[in-house]
Amino acid sequence: MKRLEYRNVTMRFAGAKGSVFTAIENVDIALDDGEVVSLIGPSGCGKSTLLNIGSGLYAPTEGEAYVDGERVEGPNEHVAFMLQKDLLLPWRTIEQNVLLGTEIRKLDPAASRQKARDLLQAFKLGEFSDRYPHQLSGGMRQRAALARTLAVDPSVLLLDEPFSAVDAQTRIMLQHDLAQTLVKANKTALLITHDLLEAVILSDRVLVMSKRPGRIIDEIVIDIPDRDHPLKRRRDPKVAGYIARLMDQLDIGEHPAQDQAKEPA
C-alpha cells in the first residue's frame, strides 16, 4: 500500500477579474512506506498547494489524494505538516507547544506527555521543555516544531521548506536530526525545498516540477546509501551529478542573471 498518493491532481484558483489560473496540473505522486521524497521546482509552481491538498486543507479541483489508502477529504490523523515558520505559540512552553496537536486530537494526556518528553530529549531540548519559544534559538525552535509534528504520530510528514529560515550551519544539524528521526521512526515524508543539495542528501527520490502550471517533469532516484546520514551523503561523489541534472531540469546555470518576472498570484 502506498502511504501517500496523488492521483491525477489538478488545482485551479480564481484569479483577479474572473480569470482562472492553474496551479498544478495532472500530478501523480506515490510514496511507499518509509520513503522520503523531495519536491523541487521554481517559485510559484504549486509545491505548497500540493502539501495543502495532502494535509486536507484544500480540496483539489480534479483528482484525489490518498493517505494510508484513505481518500483525503479534510484534515486527518495520518498526516502532520511543518512549515518554514516554526509556528510555536508564544504563550506555551516548549513542552506545551509540542503537546498542541495531541491536545486538539484529545489523545491520552499522560502518554502524550511522556512522548513529548522523549521527543524533546531526542532533539536535545530536554532541559528547555519549560522555556518559552522566545528564549530559544531558531534552530531549537525548528526542532521543537518537528517534535510537535511527530508527537501526533502521523504516518506521513509533509515538510514545506522546514529549514530555509535558519543559518547554514544550523541547517546541516537540523537535516541530520530529521534524517535520523525519519529512519528510526520509519516515517514517510514529502519534503519541499529550494535547496538542491538538501533534496539530494535527504531523499530516496527527487521529483522536479515545472513552472506553473506545475507538473512533474522528472524523477531522480537517489542511489546513495546511508539516508540517515546526510553528512556522509554530502561527501558522496554522485551528489554533484544529481545536482547538475537538477540544475538542467530547472533551467538554472545557463542564464544566472536572468530573473523571472513574478506572475500575479
Added chain:
Amino acid sequence: MNADRSALVRRGTIASVAMLIVFLVAWEWGPGLLKIPPYIVPPLSATWKEFLRMWSVTALPWHTGVTAFEVLIGFILGSLLGALIGYVLGMSPTAEFALSPYILALQIAPKVAFAPLFILWMGFTIYPKILVAILIVFFPVMVNVLTAVRGVDPDLINLARSFKATRSQIFWKIEFPASLPPLFAGLRIGSTLAVIGVVVGELVGGNSGLGYLLSFGEGQGNTAMVFVTIIMLTIVGGIAYLLVILIEMRVLHYMPKRAAGGI
C-alpha cells in the same frame, strides 16, 4: 546588561525624585514670588489644608469612593462588552462588514456628549455615569480585540486545522490567547478613559462623586478644592491603571521582559 539596567533605574529614580521636589518647592513658594493670588494657584500648604478640611467636612472619602466604584463597574462592564463584541466581529467578517459604518459613527461621536442624555433618561443616579464609562471604555477594547483576532497568522489556524481542530478549539487554543496582549493594551487605555467618562457624567448632574466636587468647588470659587479633586481623580485613575498592569503581568507572564520602563 543587568548592571546597565540597575544603573538606569538608579539614575532615573534620582532624577524623578529630584523633579518631584523641585515641583513641590515651586508650587509652595512660586505663586508668592510671582505674586499669583491664591484663588488662581493656591500653594501646596493651602491645598493640603483644603484636603484635610475636605476629608473631614466635605466627605471626600465618600465622594472618592463613589467615583472609584463607578469607574470600576463602568470599566469592567465596558471591557467585557468590548471584548465580547470584538471577538464576535473578529470571527464574523459579515457581521463586521454590516456593522462597521455604525461602529465607526459611534466611535467618532464624542462619548462624553452622551452624558446629558443619559442623565435625562436615568436621573441623578450613578447609572448614567457608569453608562458613559462603559461607552468610552468599549471602543479601544473592541477595536484592539477585533484587530488581534483578524491579525492571527493564517498558518497558525491552518496548523490547528491540520490537527483536526474544531472552531471552538481554534478559538480557545489560538485566537483567544493570541488576542490577550492587544486586549491588555486596550484595557490600559480603557482604565484611564473610564475616569474621564465618570467625571463628565458627575459634572453634568448629581450630588455625589469627585466630578460633583469639581463643579461645587468651581461654584464656590474654591480653587484649592478643585486642585484637591483633580489630584484625587488622578489617584483613582492611577490605581485603575496599576490594577490593569498587575493583572497583565500575571496573565502575560510569558512575554519577553521590556528593556526599560515597564509602564
